[in-house]
Amino acid sequence: MSYELVAGLETHIELSTKTKIFCNCTTEFGGEPNTHCCPICIGLPGTLPKLNKNVVKYAVKAGLATNCSIRNISKMDRKNYVYPDLPKAYQISQFDKPLCENGYISLSTGKNINITRIHIEEDAGKLVHQRGDTYIDYNRGGVPLVEIVTEPDFRSIDEVVEYIEKLRLIMKYIGVSDVKMQEGSLRCDVNISVRKYGDNDLGIRTEIKNMNSLSFIAKAMEYEFNRQIDIIENGGIIEQETRRYNSDLNITESMRKKEDADDYRYFRDPDLVTISIMDEQIQQIKNELPELPSVKLKRFVEDYNLPIQDAELLVKYKKVAEYFEEACIKIENHKVVSNFILSQIFRTLSTETEKEDFNILIPPSYLNELVKLTETKKINSSLARITLEKMLETGKPLSEFITEKHLQGIDENTLKSICEKAVLANEKAVNEYLNGKEKAFGSIIGYIMKETKGNADAALATEIIKTIIS
């Protein structure tokens, strides 16, 4: 029997406003425990929250970038539950009037994942377990979050992973979050159920809480998918419950059953006033939005004539995409620019963070000059490669490495005599090549390059050698 996976996602993203959602403390990650705190964010008796307007603005941006409609009138509610990391014993969140609703994100297949709602809320503190004791760090308490809730539209783990990657990229592009999963600024709860193919009704779901790594999410979903199928195949019934992923054992474990679920006793927070946003304000925020990744991708493929895979890699890192566009000015073959970036430059950046930061020594204009020289055939590709390498190491411009002599190149007669010398010096390789070993040809060209310090036109040399030995 074949089963279909059905999943929906709740994603919490920390917003990168300078200050917290209800006070003036910094939102900076880390810091000595309980140093980014004040009477308000540790909920001392008598303190009152005051909504940070930028949080609303950032959330509206997030909503607009994910095709949501924005509520003109909304409010904050209290979600009451007891946990030591929540110093007021309620989280200020939004219940029945979320700021943004009814959006979607399109996957590469063209399928839309529908977004039910996006609301704003405060993050809780963190429990730190040390030497058998538990300590509380409230630095994170009051950091603004958006919670983005989807419909149960996912049918595969790949779709979930793609959605999260797309969502991250959008949030990064519009600058509302650094979306660093390892720092917990993007965390996911996955609602997952299974059903037989062809069934229209949804199965009973479980919720896997609070995961902050794509690979954990994929593994947890896979485990949970199989666990649920096993239960059904063995005649059992899925229990609606909340589970957690245990990465050490690669399993999901029950946290609490539905009947133990908290009754959050939501009600409007009487300390905060109505949030009202005029249509003109929404329009203004819309106008401030940068080009979104999906639009950029389309443009890169169409305007720069790039293969989709290459375009995707460039668009994946906002700074790389910007660098690429600047390096492409007045260049015909943009693929050459893209190739230099994706192969040679990327090789110097080992981590995702390095690629995201894209702190390389040369400005895009240097790469632009270099590509122009190759386009006019003034230098060949291997010299270009060597030069770029030196530029990347030193940060110095082209003129430091490319001299007049290089630009003049080697005239055909000189090259001819070097080629003759090469054939004589590489008798073994020539024979191998003639016996059908194509690869052997490379070492002949290598010899020529060494002799000419990389200045020879490899295509021309190949042609000459082939004439000599045939």
Added chain:
Amino acid sequence: MVTSKIRYINNLLNKKEISCTELTNKYLEKIQEENKNLNAYVKVTEEEALIVAKKVDEKISSKGHLMPLEGIPMTLKDNISTKNIETTCCSKILKGYVPIYDATVWETLKSQNAVLLGKSNMDEFAMGSSCETSCFGGALNPHNLKHVAGGSSGGVSSAVGGNIAVYGLGSDTGGSIRQPASFCGLVGLKPTYGAVSRYGLIAYASSFDQIGPIAHTVEDAAIIHDTISLYDKKDATSCANKGIMTADKLNDSIKGKKIGIAKEYFEGIRDDVKESILQAIKIYEDLGAEIIYFELPELKYSLSVYYILACAEASSNLGRYDGIRYGYKASHYNDLNEMICKTRSEGFGKEVKRRILLGTYVLSAGYYDAYYKKAQKLRGTLVRAFKNAFTKCDVILAPTVPMTAFELNFTSIDPVETYLTDICTVPVNIAGLPAVSIPCGFDSNGLPIGMQIIGNSFEEHKILNIAYQYEKQVGDKIYKNIELGVKL
């Protein structure tokens, strides 16, 4: 007759007839003697008071004319946060809690060199009508020690009435300023919701709570109100002051002013209380005011609406007292849950627990619509009913409490019976309106009777004007018990 004790003392200080240090010491001495009986103060801040007094004396001797509240000895209800001074809400659960910040009202008064004599007694977390739910025991009525000073701001009314403070700030969620003022023969002003910052007021029911003065005279209340009703950016529900100084409006003529009487306010009121208010109506007629009679049937929902909504908010507001960060913590427990349960079981008193349970219940899934949601709707109905009433009249005159000060332990017998005594005060909190309670007579036992004048939003100047004109008219007949405080 002196119409302002604050101005009287301010004048003495300015004229150097008494130094602020002498004045403060006299009050501190009197607290020493009287507080044993009254139990008005739960903490006396002698050291802090004398430091400020000295500062005031330096100012007088150097150049300065004093601001109205400068150097005046006063008290704060113990739910108003005071930096470095223990603030307990008179609950065991907050014993030992010392705030690290000042409430905005106290910051304002501090900047005017108000002399804080101490923190005063109150019902635990402001939940009660007699001050007897205080973990320190109740404050007593200076008119008769067998009676309570009222609640929840009973410590303030006891201290001011007993002349061991010139004035005090209380908080009024369902009558907690006006009722104790009425019980002790004082003036108590509950300002419009949003007129005075709530920042630093330890919350009972956030959409009802409001800080206001308890003082001897209307003019005193006006001076204090004018000082503390400021916009505060730390309180999202705070409103900009329209710039009307109520003290400047006290002498306006009330000829032709329309005073509304809603008959529902007089149902179930003790005869002598009713009689006193009828007398007051006559005085207003003599002063040229027009009396308008109408019905306000929506008032019958007030108590239910108030107790559902206030308890709901309280159940959430009081969730933070878990023993983890501050205040009382149970000493024996096996795990976190037990620690929190025991802390709350041992730390909260009976009335507070009752209201937390009630509030939790009305917000629970399955009951929310029947209670909380319905009460919210009725709150809207009441707001509209008052709005409509104020199209017919300038102010509404009503009793403050259906009776005079309870005998000790009256409230512990039947909580619902006690809730019913809030019938006249809670409507104003539901609608967010301003109201002032002023003395209007005495019962046969010599206990004061109070009446309240209710105004439209942000019309404190109107109610205080109308209150002041009455006070001026009856003068010493009712205000005979006002001494000038300590013998100067």
